[in-house]
Amino acid sequence: MAMGADGPRKRATIKDVAQAAGVSPGTVSNALSGKRRVDSATQARITAAIERLGYVPNLAARGMRTGRAGTIAIFSSMPTAVAAGAARLGFLMEIAASAAIAALESNTALLLVPPIEDPVRALSTIAFDGAILVEPETEDPYLSLLAARGVPTMVIGPATEDQPLAVRIDYRRMAETLFDHLHDVGARDILLVVGQSGRASNIAFREVFSQRSTAHGLPGQEIVLPEAEAERGAQAALRAHVAEFGAPDAVLVPIDAMATGVMAALRELGLRVPGDVCVATRYDGIRARSESPALTSLDLHLDQVAELAARGLVGALDTGAGAMVVDAPEPDLLVRGSTVLS
Amino acid sequence: MAMGADGPRKRATIKDVAQAAGVSPGTVSNALSGKRRVDSATQARITAAIERLGYVPNLAARGMRTGRAGTIAIFSSMPTAVAAGAARLGFLMEIAASAAIAALESNTALLLVPPIEDPVRALSTIAFDGAILVEPETEDPYLSLLAARGVPTMVIGPATEDQPLAVRIDYRRMAETLFDHLHDVGARDILLVVGQSGRASNIAFREVFSQRSTAHGLPGQEIVLPEAEAERGAQAALRAHVAEFGAPDAVLVPIDAMATGVMAALRELGLRVPGDVCVATRYDGIRARSESPALTSLDLHLDQVAELAARGLVGALDTGAGAMVVDAPEPDLLVRGSTVLS
DNA sequence: CATGTGTTGTAAAACGTTTTAATGCACTAT
DNA sequence: ATAGTGCATTAAAACGTTTTACAACACATG
Numbered sequence: 001m002a003m004g005a006d007g008p009r010k011r012a013t014i015k016d017v018a019q020a021a022g023v024s025p026g027t028v029s030n031a032l033s034g035k036r037r038v039d040s041a042t043q044a045r046i047t048a049a050i051e052r053l054g055y056v057p058n059l060a061a062r063g064m065r066t067g068r069a070g071t072i073a074i075f076s077s078m079p080t081a082v083a084a085g086a087a088r089l090g091f092l093m094e095i096a097a098s099a100a101i102a103a104l105e106s107n108t109a110l111l112l113v114p115p116i117e118d119p120v121r122a123l124s125t126i127a128f129d130g131a132i133l134v135e136p137e138t139e140d141p142y143l144s145l146l147a148a149r150g151v152p153t154m155v156i157g158p159a160t161e162d163q164p165l166a167v168r169i170d171y172r173r174m175a176e177t178l179f180d181h182l183h184d185v186g187a188r189d190i191l192l193v194v195g196q197s198g199r200a201s202n203i204a205f206r207e208v209f210s211q212r213s214t215a216h217g218l219p220g221q222e223i224v225l226p227e228a229e230a231e232r233g234a235q236a237a238l239r240a241h242v243a244e245f246g247a248p249d250a251v252l253v254p255i256d257a258m259a260t261g262v263m264a265a266l267r268e269l270g271l272r273v274p275g276d277v278c279v280a281t282r283y284d285g286i287r288a289r290s291e292s293p294a295l296t297s298l299d300l301h302l303d304q305v306a307e308l309a310a311r312g313l314v315g316a317l318d319t320g321a322g323a324m325v326v327d328a329p330e331p332d333l334l335v336r337g338s339t340v341l342s
Numbered sequence: 343m344a345m346g347a348d349g350p351r352k353r354a355t356i357k358d359v360a361q362a363a364g365v366s367p368g369t370v371s372n373a374l375s376g377k378r379r380v381d382s383a384t385q386a387r388i389t390a391a392i393e394r395l396g397y398v399p400n401l402a403a404r405g406m407r408t409g410r411a412g413t414i415a416i417f418s419s420m421p422t423a424v425a426a427g428a429a430r431l432g433f434l435m436e437i438a439a440s441a442a443i444a445a446l447e448s449n450t451a452l453l454l455v456p457p458i459e460d461p462v463r464a465l466s467t468i469a470f471d472g473a474i475l476v477e478p479e480t481e482d483p484y485l486s487l488l489a490a491r492g493v494p495t496m497v498i499g500p501a502t503e504d505q506p507l508a509v510r511i512d513y514r515r516m517a518e519t520l521f522d523h524l525h526d527v528g529a530r531d532i533l534l535v536v537g538q539s540g541r542a543s544n545i546a547f548r549e550v551f552s553q554r555s556t557a558h559g560l561p562g563q564e565i566v567l568p569e570a571e572a573e574r575g576a577q578a579a580l581r582a583h584v585a586e587f588g589a590p591d592a593v594l595v596p597i598d599a600m601a602t603g604v605m606a607a608l609r610e611l612g613l614r615v616p617g618d619v620c621v622a623t624r625y626d627g628i629r630a631r632s633e634s635p636a637l638t639s640l641d642l643h644l645d646q647v648a649e650l651a652a653r654g655l656v657g658a659l660d661t662g663a664g665a666m667v668v669d670a671p672e673p674d675l676l677v678r679g680s681t682v683l684s
Numbered sequence: 685c686a687t688g689t690g691t692t693g694t695a696a697a698a699c700g701t702t703t704t705a706a707t708g709c710a711c712t713a714t
Numbered sequence: 715a716t717a718g719t720g721c722a723t724t725a726a727a728a729c730g731t732t733t734t735a736c737a738a739c740a741c742a743t744g
Contacts, residue, residue: 685744686743686744687742687743687744688741688742688743688744689740689741689742689743690739690740690741690742691738691739691740691741692737692738692739693736693737693738693739694735694736694737694738695734695735695736695737696733696734696735696736697732697733697734697735698731698732698733698734699730699731699732699733700729701728701729702727702728702729703726703727703728703729704725704726704727704728705724705725705726705727706723706724706725706726707722707723707724707725708721708722708723708724709720709721709722709723710719710720710721711718711719711720711721712717712718712719712720713716713717713718713719714715714716714717714718
């Protein structure tokens with residue numbers, strides 16, 4: 001000791017505080033956490049010492065002892081979550097922003113985990129107590145990994161029986177709202193353009209579309225595409241469809257990247273929106289808004305959804321409660337220029 | 343021990359692995375980290391044991407020993423960062439998304455820390471090795487807190503002498519590019535609408551605007567507003583300005599929320615964009631794109647900026663290098679319908 | 685007086701890793 | 715033979731908390 005001069009002062013520890021306040025480390029710990037009463041006089045001495053020494057708890061040490069990291073992670077396996085440019089700001093980021101706020105109010109920080117090639121490595125590199133998983137697939141790799149590791153996981157997505165923590169999204173309701181709007185504005189030859197993967201939202205949209213079409217006695221044609229080349233694929237597919245069958249009255253295209261492709265194809269073909277063809281999509285994101293005309297879509301109330309998810313997860317972690325399933329708020333229709341002349 | 347049945351199996355520790363492989367914990371640690379050579383035979387036994395026991399390192403324990411949390415945090419004190427709804431997806435989130443990807447490639451996770459009332463609490467609740475600070479103010483509370491705590495902090499923002507880690511943003515260049523574009527499309531009576539706070543970007547825009555206006559012999563009027571009520575304030579101020587001075591040829595309004603207000607006021611006054619008045623803003627975000635016509639703005643290459651910042655910070659943490667200052671890529675003009683008829 | 689009860693405080697163990705200094709061991713060079 | 719040199723490994727000491735079991739004391743109760 002007595003290391004002389006002005007080297008980078010080592011950070012004060014709880015021991016230093018204890019010594020300065022003339023108590024034991026355990027007492028300081030109790031004073032800090034409030035887990036046990038400490039005499040108000042000692043309490044005062046301790047807070048004074050903390051102040052004077054500029055003590056900041058070592059969170060790693062605390063975490064090792066308590067087994068809590070004080071963080072939750074947000075994941076998504078959606079390939080679109082990592083789209084380029086400003087479109088990167090989609091669904092996932094909108095939820096993340098709100099979840100971060102809600103989490104921080106519970107003294108928990110949010111880890112942003114982008115989709116990467118090697119989920120396993122991510123999970124063993126990053127310390128977190130629980131996870132929020134956005135729109136898991138049917139056999140989602142993250143979900144099974146997290147389950148195997150026993151990490152409490154809050155799913156934002158489809159309702160499943162065996163998922164104890166969830167904010168349930170009603171994709172059928174979305175499909176119904178959009179379909180009915182198109183029908184209301186007079187569309188009869190409605191075309192569905194939808195993703196191929198087994199995601200719940202694709203399935204729900206196809207089911208509802210088919211049911212509603214049958215019920216109204218409409219043709220109900222659909223184009224099913226792989227999600228990967230969403231924009232380009234949708235553009236080409238729509239072009240081909242119009243060439244073969246002529247133009248529909250309306251296109252219902254839940255995935256916004258595909259909606260961009262659809263709009264491009266319609267422009268290319270000289271078809272007017274909404275004069276010749278109406279278009280509606282699901283997520284009111286930057287893509288829907290940057291189109292001209294802007295696309296009719298849904299307000300999914302993602303801020304509320306995120307808050308429910310974050311609070312629910314943190315609550316479950318704190319109380320040890322195993323299950324908490326709530327429904328997302330009902331989506332509201334946002335009528336824009338792509339279905340109604342402004 | 344011998345606790346009978348099937349309780350929730352305790353997670354395997356490095357000791358268990360060591361025992362199973364017939365070596366000491368230290369050797370397992372070395373095998374894991376690669377910090378020292380271990381014989382390939384023992385290496386194999388160890389990896390086998392890890393596999394068999396499903397061992398996952400306890401990151402808190404590791405962190406305590408190494409003093410590294412394996413995370414970096416991203417902050418911003420910008421009030422606009424927490425705007426409501428989809429507008430929440432601004433600048434900050436766009437940077438965060440890209441930074442998260444870059445960080446994860448270096449085995450570092452990104453903590454999303456929204457602006458809150460009590461920064462001090464956030465800093466002692468959350469464990470992180472370094473920070474990315476977006477657009478700090480002149481006397482930024484976060485910056486001084488982080489500095490006081492000795493946390494390496496990468497600033498994305500204005501160039502300052504004493505900041506060792508930075509991705510420098512050239513706000514003057516942005517102002518010049520936008521002003522010159524407005525001048526090029528024929529605007530002569532250009533109005534600047536800008537924020538009141540001491541943020542570098544406000545200062546740069548005012549300086550450049552004044553210099554350029556003088557150089558060209560233009561009136562160069564400006565409206566300076568508090569950032570808080572950006573949208574409403576800009577709308578009212580522009581209305582008043584037009585009432586007093588008549589309509590300008592063009593409005594240069596760097597803050598996108600204010601640009602929204604300006605557009606609203608122009609609509610209200612029955613002025614056509616770009617026929618009567620051109621409008622340009624700085625950040626090509628959701629607001630700029632959702633306007634009709636969409637607003638001419640700048641591509642700031644935020645993905646590259648974020649990558650530079652994240653990599654630079656992680657590099658500095660790893661190597662202990664104290665300084666790393668780089669320039670952000672030059673912004674590119676995005677000409678849209680608000681300055682040129684499409 | 686003996687016993688119980690509640691309140692503050694303490695000492696020491698534990699959490700699971702990494703790192704340091706030391707140990708054996710095989711081999712080479714003197 | 716002796717010393718020197720690497721190499722692979724180990725034992726044990728940290729890292730800074732929280733928690734457990736216990737002690738000391740004051741006070742009330744029988």
